[in-house]
Amino acid sequence: MTRDAYVLGRGMIDFGERYEDSFDDLLEEAYLALLDDVNVGSDEIDAAWYGTLDVADEGMSGAAVAHATGLFETPITQVVNACATGSDAVRNAVLAVESGQVDCALVIGAEKMRDTAEGLISLAAEKRVWRGRGVTMPAFFGMRATRHMEEYGTTREQIAEVSVKNHRHGSMYPHAHYKFECSVDDVLSSTTISEPLNLYDCCPVTDGAAAVLIGTEDLAREHAPELVRVAGTGLSSDSFVRGNDASLTHFPATRDASSRAYEASGYGPEDVDVAEVHDCFSITELVTYEDLGFCEVGDGGRFVAEGRADLDGEVAVNPSGGLLAKGHPIGATGVAQVAEIYEQLIGQAGDVQVDGVEVGLQHNIGVGRNATGSVSCVNVLERV
Amino acid sequence: MSGIRYSRDRRQHDRLVAFECQDCGWVSYPEQRRTCKRCGAAPAEFEEVQLAERGEVQTYVVQSRLPEEFETPQPVAVVDLPQVDGEGEPARVYGLLTETDGDDLEVGREVVARYRELFTAGDRPVHSFKFAPPRAESIGTDGDGAGDRGGEGER
DSSP states (O other): OOOEEEEEEEEEEBBBTTSSOOHHHHHHHHHHHHHHHHHHOGGGEEEEEEOOOOSSSSOOOOOOHHHHHHSSOOOOOEBBTTTTTHHHHHHHHHHHHHHHHEEEEEEEEOOOOGSSSSOHHHHHHHSSSSSGEEEOOOHHHHHHHHHHHHHHHHHHHHHHHHHHHHEEEETTTTTTOOOOOOOOOHHHHOOEEEEEEEEGGOOOBBEEEEEEEOOOOHHHHHHHHHHHEEEEEEEEEEEETTOTTHHSSSSSHHHHHHHHHHHTTOGGGOOOOOEEEOOSHHHHHHHHHHHHHHHHOOOHHHHHTTTTTTTTSSSSEOOOOHHHHOOOHHHHHHHHHHHHHHHHHHOOOOOOOOOOOOEEEEEEEEEEEHHEEEEEEEEEEEOO | SSSSSHHOOOOOOOOOOOEETTTTTTOOOOOOSSOOOOOOOSOOOOEEEBBBBBBEEEEEEEOOOTTSSOOSSEEEEEEEEOBBSOOOOOOOEEEEEESGGGOOOOOOOOEEEEEEEEEEEEEEEEEEEEEEEOOGOOSSSSSOOOOOSSSSOOO
8 A cells, every 4th residue: 555745845955165164063053944844853754865966075974964954863864866866855755755665755955065075086197997098977967968869950059048048947946056047149159068067057066965854644734834745756877878869969867767656656757847867967868858758859949939938938938947057966956956846836936937837847867887877867757 | 096997997998998888879988887878778788799899989188287298288088989890889988198299189180099008006107098180180199109018107
């Protein structure tokens, strides 16, 4: 017998350069923000799932959350799944509530991205074996841009439109790291990182944490202003080198993860009103429109350029500013996206509130395995 | 970093040996394991095949931001290397490029694997290949870069 899982509340903190705050400080702040939103006692939290890659090497294991929150004598599981870490932590909490084992589950994610002495590029380029060595994240994603332009006639300007849109949204979102607007020309004239991608095609390096509480329908009726149900989840993996031509331009992992989440939820892409998707680079969001089924394959460039992903478009994509403006503290990213979809569904998204939202989708795509493998997690939420 | 992890797949890197799944035809490179990554056969029956040194660029980027030990601009590409005997499917391989002007790269371009010392793991040199345009067409170099073994750092 299974039952449904609901979002009971969320705790968001400001993302950015948080030099004054330790890893523990970020976790503690997100937890306190959650308790400020939802009036549960710590003794009501049955278990926790904790997302972090532990880039800063000070948050290993559930003990880090126990120390930061005081949730001792509580089962806490660390989840690590590349850039899908936070969303997979949510998914695991949802599965636990659905199974009947847990009534109230904390999900908390955090990353201190700016404390690494070696630098992320160096880590990515030098620590991999064999052919992954010297290949950075902007390269892995940028290769999709090159091929997408070649295969579908997508223009460099259309790719830039993703960043323009997300920075416009980010300028209105209170927790975003960068709150400036930019034009297509700004994107095209910014510093070259990994041609064809420039600086403004890349998400910043950001510290942050976020928390959500997942629980039963009874608890949701008691604590949440609106009933927001987790309607379906999906998780999948794929690789660049399996000879699947779709992976030269797209992410088959996203297609599979979203198929699973759509099937479990009973919704399809045409039902989604608002989405927080993985835009680590501008091109990532563009191909994700296609992988999630928001538009036809090859049509992502037109989809964004015609405003169909705007706040008043067919699907409002990344009202928070996405990773490009809000930032991408890896373990926190997916948790924050779920928190933002929840805010949209309960009508508390402030200046970036989308009208008439009933179904929201959250998506991450991550890279691992010597820069060839990708992993995707998709969660679909609905206002009941 | 221990050198041992680089010795396991050395034959594949030194001699472009790859492994063809006898169920679906997928060509595994550089790893040989016992399961097919495409059709899922487990255990799969793999046969050794020899890859050609010349293949076709499927996609690429030109990296500008890398640690000091890498030359920049540093192109990286996904290249399909066919089998030497012209049969079966190519292997999909990715790798850095050298002696290449980024402006000269395009999807569909032919490149050739050139062997060199890629880096050192502890005290041991690690040899493998980078891709480059075929010699007669190479841009911005008159050098005989193939097979260089000496010197410091990345090349």
